[in-house]
Amino acid sequence: MKQSQLFTKTQKFAPKDEKSKNAQLLIRAGYIHKEMAGAYSLLPLGIRAVENIKQIVREEMNTMGASELIMTGIQRKELWDSTGRWDDSVVDVWFKSELKNGSEVGFGWSHEEPIGDMMKSHITSFRDLPIHVYQFQTKLRNEMRAKSGIMRGREFVMKDMYSFSRNQDQHDRFYNNCIEAYKRVFDRLGVGDDTFVTFAAGGAFTEFSHEFQTVCEAGEDVIYINREKNIAINEEVLNDKTLESLGVAREDLEEVRTAETGNIFNFGTEKGESLGLYYTDDQGDKVPVWMGSYGIGITRLLGVLVEKFADEKGVVLPHGVAPFAVHLISIGQDRKAQEIYGALTKTGVDVLFDDRDIRPGEKFADSDLIGIPTRVVVSEKSLATGGVEVKKRTQEEVRVMPLDEFYEEINNHQG
Amino acid sequence: MKQSQLFTKTQKFAPKDEKSKNAQLLIRAGYIHKEMAGAYSLLPLGIRAVENIKQIVREEMNTMGASELIMTGIQRKELWDSTGRWDDSVVDVWFKSELKNGSEVGFGWSHEEPIGDMMKSHITSFRDLPIHVYQFQTKLRNEMRAKSGIMRGREFVMKDMYSFSRNQDQHDRFYNNCIEAYKRVFDRLGVGDDTFVTFAAGGAFTEFSHEFQTVCEAGEDVIYINREKNIAINEEVLNDKTLESLGVAREDLEEVRTAETGNIFNFGTEKGESLGLYYTDDQGDKVPVWMGSYGIGITRLLGVLVEKFADEKGVVLPHGVAPFAVHLISIGQDRKAQEIYGALTKTGVDVLFDDRDIRPGEKFADSDLIGIPTRVVVSEKSLATGGVEVKKRTQEEVRVMPLDEFYEEINNHQG
Numbered sequence: 001m002k003q004s005q006l007f008t009k010t011q012k013f014a015p016k017d018e019k020s021k022n023a024q025l026l027i028r029a030g031y032i033h034k035e036m037a038g039a040y041s042l043l044p045l046g047i048r049a050v051e052n053i054k055q056i057v058r059e060e061m062n063t064m065g066a067s068e069l070i071m072t073g074i075q076r077k078e079l080w081d082s083t084g085r086w087d088d089s090v091v092d093v094w095f096k097s098e099l100k101n102g103s104e105v106g107f108g109w110s111h112e113e114p115i116g117d118m119m120k121s122h123i124t125s126f127r128d129l130p131i132h133v134y135q136f137q138t139k140l141r142n143e144m145r146a147k148s149g150i151m152r153g154r155e156f157v158m159k160d161m162y163s164f165s166r167n168q169d170q171h172d173r174f175y176n177n178c179i180e181a182y183k184r185v186f187d188r189l190g191v192g193d194d195t196f197v198t199f200a201a202g203g204a205f206t207e208f209s210h211e212f213q214t215v216c217e218a219g220e221d222v223i224y225i226n227r228e229k230n231i232a233i234n235e236e237v238l239n240d241k242t243l244e245s246l247g248v249a250r251e252d253l254e255e256v257r258t259a260e261t262g263n264i265f266n267f268g269t270e271k272g273e274s275l276g277l278y279y280t281d282d283q284g285d286k287v288p289v290w291m292g293s294y295g296i297g298i299t300r301l302l303g304v305l306v307e308k309f310a311d312e313k314g315v316v317l318p319h320g321v322a323p324f325a326v327h328l329i330s331i332g333q334d335r336k337a338q339e340i341y342g343a344l345t346k347t348g349v350d351v352l353f354d355d356r357d358i359r360p361g362e363k364f365a366d367s368d369l370i371g372i373p374t375r376v377v378v379s380e381k382s383l384a385t386g387g388v389e390v391k392k393r394t395q396e397e398v399r400v401m402p403l404d405e406f407y408e409e410i411n412n413h414q415g
Numbered sequence: 416m417k418q419s420q421l422f423t424k425t426q427k428f429a430p431k432d433e434k435s436k437n438a439q440l441l442i443r444a445g446y447i448h449k450e451m452a453g454a455y456s457l458l459p460l461g462i463r464a465v466e467n468i469k470q471i472v473r474e475e476m477n478t479m480g481a482s483e484l485i486m487t488g489i490q491r492k493e494l495w496d497s498t499g500r501w502d503d504s505v506v507d508v509w510f511k512s513e514l515k516n517g518s519e520v521g522f523g524w525s526h527e528e529p530i531g532d533m534m535k536s537h538i539t540s541f542r543d544l545p546i547h548v549y550q551f552q553t554k555l556r557n558e559m560r561a562k563s564g565i566m567r568g569r570e571f572v573m574k575d576m577y578s579f580s581r582n583q584d585q586h587d588r589f590y591n592n593c594i595e596a597y598k599r600v601f602d603r604l605g606v607g608d609d610t611f612v613t614f615a616a617g618g619a620f621t622e623f624s625h626e627f628q629t630v631c632e633a634g635e636d637v638i639y640i641n642r643e644k645n646i647a648i649n650e651e652v653l654n655d656k657t658l659e660s661l662g663v664a665r666e667d668l669e670e671v672r673t674a675e676t677g678n679i680f681n682f683g684t685e686k687g688e689s690l691g692l693y694y695t696d697d698q699g700d701k702v703p704v705w706m707g708s709y710g711i712g713i714t715r716l717l718g719v720l721v722e723k724f725a726d727e728k729g730v731v732l733p734h735g736v737a738p739f740a741v742h743l744i745s746i747g748q749d750r751k752a753q754e755i756y757g758a759l760t761k762t763g764v765d766v767l768f769d770d771r772d773i774r775p776g777e778k779f780a781d782s783d784l785i786g787i788p789t790r791v792v793v794s795e796k797s798l799a800t801g802g803v804e805v806k807k808r809t810q811e812e813v814r815v816m817p818l819d820e821f822y823e824e825i826n827n828h829q830g
Contacts (some may be wrong), residue, residue: 005480007546009537033533035487036520041533044482044548065420067459072450073488073553074570097510097522099569100559105451107512107522118448118456122424131422133459138488138553144515154514155489 001044001324002341003354006030008043010366021218021310022303023149029315029369031302031323038146038154045370046302048323050157053298054136056188056320057159060181064174066132066161071114073138075106079113083274093141107140112267112293115162116275123164123289126281130170134161136298151218151259151303161294166281168268171290175266178294182212182262189301190318191308195261196232198223199242205268208237212262212296218307219259226252259304260297267291309394315371316393319413324352326410327372331360331379340378340388340403347411368393376406416459416739417756418769418781421445423458425781436633436725437718438564444730444784446717446738453561453569460785461717463738465572468713469551471603471735472574475596479589481547481576486529488553490521494528498689508556522555527682527708530577531690538579538704541696545585549576551713566633566674566718576709581696583683586705590681593709597627597677604716605733606723610676611647613638614657620683623652627677627711633722634674641667674719675712682706724809730786731808734828739767741825742787746775746794755793755803755818762826783808791821 008030015034018024023040026032031046042050058068080086086106088094095107108114115133122128139158146154161178165171179197186195194215199208211234213223225232226248233242233253243250272278272288281287302321309316319325326344328351330337341353352372354363360379367375377389387402390409401409423445430449433439438455441447446461457465473483495501501521503509510522523529530548537543554573561569576593580586594612601610609630614623626649628638640647646663658665684703687693692704717736724731734740741759743766745752756768767787769778775794782790792804802817805824816824 001482005482007482007534007537007543007548009543011536033536035489035529035533036491039487039489041484041486041529043484047484067416067420067422069456069458069462071456072454072570074450074454074555076451095512095520095522097512097557100557105510114450114456118450119422121426121448122422128422128424133422140489142512142515155487 001352003352004356006044006352008045010369018149019147020149020151020303022151022306025306025310025315025369026150026302029371031315032150036154038143038152040150040153040155040299042299045323049302049317049321050299052321052323053189053301054157054159057185057296057298058136060185060188061134061159061161064132064177064181066134068135069133070135070137071108071111071118073108073140075108075114077104077106079117080106083113083271085113093143095140095142108137109139109141111135111137111160112162112271112291113275116271116277116291119164119289120275120277123277123279126166126279129164129166129279129289130174131164132161132174134159134294148218148220149303150299151307152220153299156300157298159296159298163290163292163294164277165290165292166279167290171266171268171292175264175292178264178292179210182264182294182296185296186212186214186261189305189321191261191305194308196223196225196258198232198234198258199237199246200234200263201236203265203267203270205270206266209266210264211260213258214261214304214308215256216259216304216307217257219257219304221258221260222255223258224250224253224255227254228252259300259307261301261304262294262296264294265292267293310371313365314369317371317373319373322372323370324350324372325374325413326351327354327367327370327375328352329354329360329363329367329375329377331363331377333378333380333383336383337378340376343407344410347407349410374410416767418767419771421459421767423460425784433564434562435564435566435718437566437721440721440725440730440784441565441717444786446730447565451569453558453567455565455568455570455714457714460738464717464732464736465714467736467738468604468716469572469574472600472711472713473551475600475603476549476574476576479547479592479596481549483550484548485550485552486523486526486533488523488555490523490529492519492521494532495521498528498686500528508558510555510557523552524554524556526550526552526575527577527686527706528690531686531692531706534579534704535690535692538692538694541581541694544579544581544694544704545589546579547576547589549574549709563633563635564718565714566722567635568714571715572713574711574713578705578707578709579692580705580707581694582705586681586683586707590679590707593679593707594625597679597709597711600711601627601629601676604720604736606676606720609723611638611640611673613647613649613673614652614661615649615678616651618680618682618685620685621681624678624680626675628673629676629719629723630671631674631719631722632672634672634719636673636675637670638673639665639668639670642669643667674715674722676716676719677709677711679709680707682708725786728780729784732786732788734788737787738785739765739787740789740828741766742782742785742790743768744775744778744782744790744792745770746778746792748793748795748798751798752793755791758822759825762822764825789825 014024032040269288429439447455615626687703
């Protein structure tokens with residue numbers, strides 16, 4: 001994409017009411033626009049980064065054999081009444097409204113109930129199970145406070161997956177596979193080493209749920225980890241009983257601040273029973289379906305990556321998440337730059353080409369602020385010394401490389 | 416995809432309260448699930464078809480030089496107050512709710528106001544214009560009645576594009592380009608010949624807007640067309656003045672029932688003025704930005720395609736929209752079918768492979784109901800007569816073809 005076609009302008013300052021680093025930088029760089037506290041539009045750079053994160057997650061979910069769908073945002077009161085979760089005193093994040101005929105509707109803060117209910121049309125026999133489905137859904141949650149930028153939104157994108165199984169064995173197999181798939185996701189996002197599978201509060205069915213907690217100073221959670229034993233415990237369940245059951249001593253735990261980037265939840269048969277989701281087993285008996293839910297906070301993850309990797313000059317995003325792989329900057333060499341732009345895009349490299357008629361210093365500052373992994377400068381000087389100047393966003397070193405060598409390096413990196 | 420992995424079951428009957436043909440068939444075939452009147456979840460087949468339509472639209476919008484983004488669904492009251500469109504007596508399709516602090520919010524039935532307001536952060540000088548942006552947005556509209564299936568939803572997907580121009584000349588150029596881009600979209604969806612650029616009611620700024628009306632018995636609109644002169648007029652503006660200005664006589668017009676699948680709207684400078692969206696022109700004067708909006712009803716289009724092309728056996732969708740290109744059916748030849756499945760997917764052909772252990776008749780009926788363009792049967796009989804049996808969903812003829820020939824045909828068709 002040519003930068004002259006990118007309508008967003010980088011900004012020196014973020015809105016005064018924006019306290020979080022992730023939103024400040026993403027607004028200044030032109031990734032997002034603040035509509036209100038906790039609700040941000042995704043501008044062209046932002047939608048590209050979010051789609052990249054979604055694609056990584058989608059690939060790993062598909063590899064597990066899960067199918068993508070998308071439920072409605074709008075929700076029926078009666079359905080949520082049936083499980084006791086319509087009342088504001090039970091769930092305090094509902095946005096609710098009314099149809100013209102006066103009946104109340106809500107907007108999806110979760111989709112456990114509708115997806116379980118929908119499955120009643122598709123599950124009758126044990127032969128129909130297991131089923132695994134997921135969606136990328138825009139969730140609406142009426143948060144009291146929304147002050148962490150895109151890390152806690154009133155409107156945000158979540159990947160939520162649901163499993164429907166015959167029995168505990170089938171359920172556990174998928175549950176454990178999901179833990180491994182999530183690890184691959186966090187590895188690919190560059191935060192694998194900093195993300196801990198964490199024991200957290202369970203529900204009616206299990207003592208614990210599993211959270212994926214990513215070390216992040218701006219996070220809202222505190223967990224206790226033992227790196228050696230690879231055990232992590234959310235402070236909400238840190239008590240003698242937990243410590244004993246996990247075989248770890250309090251003094252061997254390190255306290256870290258984290259953001260919850262994923263969670264997985266075992267409903268057992270409880271949710272199926274409350275929704276009336278049963279199947280006929282191989283003995284001809286009607287038994288409840290085992291359910292699990294598995295979330296990843298997609299837009300929150302973008303916020304976490306910015307919080308973790310940004311420096312004083314701006315956003316830093318890993319290759320594969322950044323909206324472009326290469327930031328090509330022309331300094332008075334538009335014809336040559338145009339040629340390089342054509343050659344790169346032809347081989348499928350995502351390039352942002354700064355073809356604007358502004359000072360080099362502005363181009364460099366914008367490039368640092370936007371945070372594309374590889375910056376390539378073509379100037380009279382670079383050509384005189386043999387090619388292009390290549391600089392990684394995360395390194396100080398500038399390398400002058402012949403064009404052929406650069407093409408080879410970048411195309412190897414793509415694959 | 417293997418059909419054994421597709422959790423949806425085809426159904427003999429649609430829900431009793433579902434009156435529209437498009438929803439009846441799409442529910443029975445497993446494309447959608449009815450959450451409530453006017454709100455349908457997209458199941459794996461449905462999300463694939465919708466994503467295919469989106470991709471066709473996306474490609475044509477990108478070709479025009481427009482950039483994709485996505486605005487928030489949640490909307491600020493004050494912003495819509497500023498243009499006089501918050502009040503339910505002016506806009507009667509708002510879903511509204513409240514934040515915890517008591518301030519009212521709405522859910523986006525349109526995004527003209529927020530996108531115009533957002534552009535104040537990015538447009539200052541004439542050098543910033545023109546700007547063209549679009550989104551695929553889930554719109555929420557509190558419709559009094561919702562009885563046309565996915566052709567009129569309370570929740571639906573729309574592509575809405577917005578143009579920001581210096582002056583009428585720049586505006587008109589994009590506006591006319593958009594008409595051509597839309598024609599390409601409708602051509603690619605197989606309804607180009609049945610879609611008319613139609614004069615319809617304008618706004619405060621122009622006498623007419625342009626609608627794209629697709630001939631469809633289930634549509635809600637009536638238009639009058641003169642095929643020879645290629646003129647189409649919405650009944651809402653059919654009067655002597657319109658006829659005279661277009662140089663056409665009432666008796667030369669044919670009445671047809673249609674569905675509005677697209678519309679384009681010229682706001683002139685009116686919307687910019689009401690939002691305070693100004694720029695500094697090359698004389699240093701502050702002047703209002705010209706705005707236009709350009710919609711395509713994405714989920715409605717899926718409904719229209721079903722209404723137009725379905726037959727008594729089920730859904731029929733054009734290649735490029737259908738969730739898969741090939742429906743591969745094994746009749747007792749799972750090993751050979753698996754080999755064909757592998758060969759096709761390897762060359763990038765989207766295949767639904769019916770590997771289920773059910774009667775051939777059921778497989779054929781499901782295949783007709785789902786409506787994938789090309790059906791390929793591998794059976795003892797087909798192999799004995801030289802290959803596979805190939806049948807187009809829209810034709811009766813069954814051809815026995817050697818595998819190589821089939822591969823060549825299908826791969827040529829893909830390209």
